[in-house]
Amino acid sequence: MERPDVLNVGIIGTGMAFERLHLPAYQELGDKFRIAALCDQDREKARDWAGRLGLSEEDVYSDYRELARRDDLQVIDIMVPIELNYKVTAGVAEVVSGRNKPPAIIGEKPLAPTLEQAKAHRELAKKYGIPILIAENYRYNEDVNILRDLVREGHTGETAYFLYHRAQDFPAEMRQDTFAAKEWRQHPEFPGGIFYDSGVHDMAALRHIFGGIDEVFAFGRHQDSTLGQLAVVQVNLRFLSGLTGQYTFYAGGRELIDPPAGFRIIGDKGQIYQADRYAGVIHLTYADGSSREISYRPQRGFYNELLNLYNAYTGKEPIAVTPEMAFGDAKTIFAILESLAEGVPIPVDEKPSYTPDYQSAYGQQETGQLEKVDPHIP
Numbered sequence: 001m002e003r004p005d006v007l008n009v010g011i012i013g014t015g016m017a018f019e020r021l022h023l024p025a026y027q028e029l030g031d032k033f034r035i036a037a038l039c040d041q042d043r044e045k046a047r048d049w050a051g052r053l054g055l056s057e058e059d060v061y062s063d064y065r066e067l068a069r070r071d072d073l074q075v076i077d078i079m080v081p082i083e084l085n086y087k088v089t090a091g092v093a094e095v096v097s098g099r100n101k102p103p104a105i106i107g108e109k110p111l112a113p114t115l116e117q118a119k120a121h122r123e124l125a126k127k128y129g130i131p132i133l134i135a136e137n138y139r140y141n142e143d144v145n146i147l148r149d150l151v152r153e154g155h156t157g158e159t160a161y162f163l164y165h166r167a168q169d170f171p172a173e174m175r176q177d178t179f180a181a182k183e184w185r186q187h188p189e190f191p192g193g194i195f196y197d198s199g200v201h202d203m204a205a206l207r208h209i210f211g212g213i214d215e216v217f218a219f220g221r222h223q224d225s226t227l228g229q230l231a232v233v234q235v236n237l238r239f240l241s242g243l244t245g246q247y248t249f250y251a252g253g254r255e256l257i258d259p260p261a262g263f264r265i266i267g268d269k270g271q272i273y274q275a276d277r278y279a280g281v282i283h284l285t286y287a288d289g290s291s292r293e294i295s296y297r298p299q300r301g302f303y304n305e306l307l308n309l310y311n312a313y314t315g316k317e318p319i320a321v322t323p324e325m326a327f328g329d330a331k332t333i334f335a336i337l338e339s340l341a342e343g344v345p346i347p348v349d350e351k352p353s354y355t356p357d358y359q360s361a362y363g364q365q366e367t368g369q370l371e372k373v374d375p376h377i378p
């Protein structure tokens, strides 16, 4: 039986992000979403998923515009390779615009393969009058929100600087059943390649925690082991608040030393350490010698972003991560690439402060935006 409080979802791109990231979250939120249509340019792939999800042949598409023409979808979730992120989103927005209540669009990160397309993506929601949420899961992750709150609530005192290290074993992952095995990631048709694909999450996290970025200055190296892609990128960042920090991206292998460099935020009153995003714990050490461990559930962003979309569609809260916000994350990566090419610092954000339309992790419990987080802070 049809339930009006359950939103019908059309999926465009039934690849790995659908299977491993979005589908489990839809299943967990089965009282709020129902997958009703599937599209993939590889029709067999969509048909296979239709069989597994109990959908019929009429719900299978290979042309995303045809799926968008259906009038029974409240959500269209787009998960295509990065070079198509803008093109497909713009195509869907064009088809559904003008309807009385058009479906909301979920678009994947990053916004687009080029800065020009990212700028155009930023305008789509207004141009076509359509709600668009960008599935930048880091901004919805519990750990990133806890880190943001700890800094803003003064647990680090005067925050002096940060060190953020990401290591990824692309050479090994390429040969395994992982995202890195995809041909479009190994031979990317967009600048930055794997650095853009992965690093944009880190830029989202850093901007979420510390606000707008004044400028970036980067050095980097390409390696054969990463198929000639950027294997090392080291960036100095200065935020509009005056805070400085150092970000290192390494795609040539995993970190062998335990504990890893991880993410460290240094302040005069307290210092924070997170080994990596899967750690499940954030360490906080105060200058007076006391310390705390704050636990979180890793990778809850996929669930939280869908819950936010549901609440936004039903008028309970605003979309927390808009294309405007994700544009800045992408722009930061393009600024780093420009700095690498030119050998000079490159400016990023213009606004004196950057405060996303997002409440604290504790505040979100009330609005239902994030699930309950128990930060164990007195």
Ligand SMILES: NC(=O)c1ccc[n+]([C@@H]2O[C@H](COP(=O)([O-])OP(=O)(O)OC[C@H]3O[C@@H](n4cnc5c(N)ncnc54)[C@H](O)[C@@H]3O)[C@@H](O)[C@H]2O)c1
Residues within 6 Å of the ligand: 012, 013, 014, 015, 016, 017, 018, 021, 039, 040, 041, 042, 045, 062, 063, 064, 078, 079, 080, 081, 082, 084, 085, 088, 108, 109, 110, 135, 136, 137, 179, 182, 197
């Ligand atoms: N938020 C995250 O943590 C995260 C993680 C992985 C991927 N992603 C994003 O998800 C997107 C998809 O990544 P993936 O790993 O699933 O890639 P994938 O290659 O596994 O899947 C993409 C699918 O899109 C299909 N496709 C390509 N062109 C199409 C078109 N014109 N119409 C319909 N279908 C088309 C492909 O056949 C494929 O099945 C990317 O934009 C990526 O950045 C996000």
